Amino acid sequence: MKKKTWIGLAFASPWLLGFLAFTLYPLLASFYYSFTSFNIFQSPEFIGFANYTELMGDDLFWKSVKNTLYLTAVSTPINLFFSLLIALLLNTKIRGLSIYRTVYYIPTIVPLAATSLLWMWILNPQYGLLNDMLRMVGISGPNWLADPGLSKFSLVLMGLWASGNVMIIFLASLQEVPQSLYESSQIDGANKWRQFWSITIPTISPIILFQLIMQVINNLQYFTQAYFVVSSSALNMPGSGGPENSLLMYAMYLYHNAFIYFKMGKASAMAWILFIIAGIITWLIFRSSKKWVTYGGE
């Protein structure tokens, strides 16, 4: 081999080793595990499709699928829309931009564990701040996180508070839209609304696409906040999924199977189903993107 190749390999070797040990091998191993009966204490035993057929008849599995898809489908668009709205407001050449940006970003730095605790307290049905404010205007507030119909929406609300990353990325991309495009369209008599749809959105559409995909994939793995909320309920016990299992997220049920019930084979089957679902959704988004994403030449 050429000397360059050796040097290149040497520099890339940390990643290469990591990829083999912590990505490629685990990917194949979990595929194999998904066809085995396997707990931490005994070695895997091949059982064919039994884990997959068991999952198909498992109500909790379907519950976790529904919960997670609901959260992803509701949270992702609301989050992107909200972040874009804030970014547009900040992009009006306003004075004090950096102060606003800092204020809006601070909640995003708060660790998810602390964010969860804080919102559990704010959404507390009796002594929480939100219901107290509702009480002042004569509304008796709901049970939020303890209400099976509202618990997931409460998590969406929580996510909105910490959407600073997407906001900053949108703001930066808005600032990169060439000013000349706006100027020439102004001469053509286009109003702000037209400019937004014919210049702003097409120019930043590749960034919207990337953020959309990352958000969907992150939401499919939703875990920490739901796990914290469930930890505090009176029903707190290993394997709990919150009020009527309304907070049993896919990643949570997978974790329960692997590390509470020690059904590693079944959990691996869940992992591969997640992999395939995430893959299909990403592919569908990419396919649809040909219709709405514009790649401008630089």
Added chain:
Amino acid sequence: MRSIKLRKSLPVHTLLVLVGIAFLAPFAWMLLTSLKSLEEISTFPLTIWPEVFHWSNYKDVFDIIPFARYFLNTLLVTLASVVGQLFAAPLVAYSITKIEWSGRKWIFPIVIATMLLPFQVTMIPIYMIFKDMGLTGSYWPLIIPTFTGAPLYIFLLRQFFMSIPDAIIQAARIDGASESRIYVTMILPLCRPALAAVAIFTFLYTWSDFMGPLLYLNKADMYTLTLGLQAFLAEHYTEWGLLMAASALFTLPLIIMFFFAQKQFIEGITLTGIKG
């Protein structure tokens, strides 16, 4: 002129301030609650400002859970992870941007693909690897993977390295400098701002990580703050003054860091987010 400008921007400012209040109010509520007694928290009508500043909540956090211990545990894992990422990520980024070798064009697409891979897909086999090595229950499973470079940081540094002109590296090569010498004496100093961003993001991520410690740490005296907080919540889920004090203490180091390194923060996020 000035007043016209002000009148035009007044509605936008009003809106921005209102949004700002909505963003900061929960945070303020965390701090205000952390200074209230249990009685004050559970009496109607709710008070906004604490009747008496109940500073003892902060002291009690240290007595009820070994907060100082958890703090140090978290700091240890976090700093080790920062070292790991700073070691590995720039090496890999240099290899795929500045060394002309045939394998480099394969690496970048794979790095991007692994960014999209859900953590759960590889979680169980990785757990088994560390279990077979007898490392579960230690900090090693949290630290070792960081020495292989996270895809996001390799991506971020790649974006940065692309902006360094090849000509200066070429000149050094002609002068007979070895790649490792170029890397250490030229490249690393040049990309200090990007390395700062990697360090900050790693700090933030590891400090806040819950899943990793949940999987691998089983002894209470080795807990990180997230695990400690969760255990605390499970036992004292009505004592919101204490819980908010613990949350505030947990968040404080990150807020301090953010104020000192805001520029690198924003630039780093922008670098991963917009230039594909």
